[in-house]
Amino acid sequence: MITVLIADDQELIRDSLKIMISDNEIEVAATVKDGQEALYEISKNNIDVVLLDIRMPLMDGIACLKRIRNLYPALPVIMLTTFDDDEYVFETFKYKANGYLLKSVSRSELKAAIKKVYEGGSWMPSEIMNKFISLFSELAIEGNKPLLKSTFIPDSLVPNEMKIIRGIGRGLSNKEISYELSLGEGTVRNYISAILSKLNLRDRTQIAIFAVQNALVDTGDEQ
Known part of the structure; x- marks a missing residue:
C-alpha cells in the first residue's frame, strides 16, 4: 500500500x-x-x-x-x-x-x-516538459549559468543515443521516439538508461536540459 x-x-x-x-x-x-x-x-x-x-x-x-x-x-x-x-x-x-x-x-x-x-x-507530462524546455532555452539565451554541472558531449554517445537525446529535448515520449527511429520501446528505454549513465544525469528531465544547453534541440544534424 x-x-x-x-x-x-x-x-x-x-x-x-x-x-x-x-x-x-x-x-x-x-x-x-x-x-x-x-x-x-x-x-x-x-x-x-x-x-x-x-x-x-x-x-x-x-x-x-x-x-x-x-x-x-x-x-x-x-x-x-x-x-x-x-x-x-x-x-x-x-x-x-x-x-x-x-x-x-x-x-x-x-x-x-x-x-x-x-x-x-x-x-513529467509533455505539456510541462515543453514549458521547461522553453524556460531553459530563455535562460541560455540570457547567458545564465549552466543548470547542470557539465554540458560537454562525450565521445561514448552513439548515434542512436544522440537522436534519442534530441527527441527527449523536443518533448517526445518513448513511444514517439520509437516510431520516429524505428526502434522498439524496450530498446529506447535501454538507450535512455545508457544515456543517463554516460552523462551522469538523474532522469529524463535532465536529459532534456542537456539537449537544450548543447544546442541539440530542433536540429537534424548528426553528431
Missing part, C-alpha cells in the same frame, strides 16, 4: 484527488491546506508520496518542498501545477521535485505518476 499526503488550499481539489486515487494500492493518509500542515503530517505519519500544490497560503509548495528536501531528502514529491505557474516551476526544479502534474490530470495518469515516483522514477 502506497501512503499519500495531499496538500492543496482548495477543499474541492483535495477531496477530488482523494477520491481519484484511493483504491487497494493507494491510501490517502491526510489532506491539508498549506505547507505547514503538510510538514506536520509528514512528521506524524509514514508518508510514501506527497502531492504538493505550488500555490498555498502561509507556506507555499516551493517553501514546503525546500523544507522536505532538508528534512526528508528521499521522500518523493509530485508538484501540482496549472498552466499559469511558469514563474514557480523553475524554483521547484531546483529543489528536486520528483514529478509534475497539471491539476486537470486524469485518474489513470495521476495513479501512474504516484506509482512511478514511489518506485524511484520521475514523472
